[in-house]
């Protein structure tokens with residue numbers, strides 16, 4: 001009977017590892033300090049790896065700050081808030097990283113971006129099988145980019161994100177089936 005429990009424990013550990021690898025991660029921007037002027041965002045982001053399907057969560061006091069997505073590196077460097085692609089102000093905004101490339105976010109409150117309240121997020125395709133040599137520049141120039149980048153956070157799911165997610169689930173289920181077959185052999 002002890003062997004069964006050991007197998008069960010083994011199974012739980014394996015499933016936890018699989019889930020950690022395949023399921024999307026939600027990142028609170030700035031970590032525990034959140035979306036605030038005092039947070040060092042370049043240090044925070046350099047310690048993270050963002051993959052397609054992951055989500056960013058901006059947490060802050062609504063009214064004091066906001067989140068503005070900027071169009072490009074130039075707007076990011078110059079804190080050109082006027083060039084915003086879209087903006088959020090709920091105080092708890094979730095933004096899905098639905099494709100590989102670099103995205104730029106800044107606070108829309110006057111002076112905050114210049115004070116360092118901005119962050120650059122580079123998303124990698126993750127997975128492995130689908131990660132070809134796709135230059136971010138040409139990828140951003142795709143025909144559907146203007147439409148797909150301006151959809152609201154909660155409802156936006158592009159086909160590529162769906163593909164990555166279903167692929168993850170496929171691998172998870174396939175791995176679990178393989179483990180169960182091994183367990184049947186061991187327990188038989």
Ligand SMILES: [Cu+2]
Pocket residue numbers: 037064065066107108109112113117
């Ligand atoms: Cu701010």
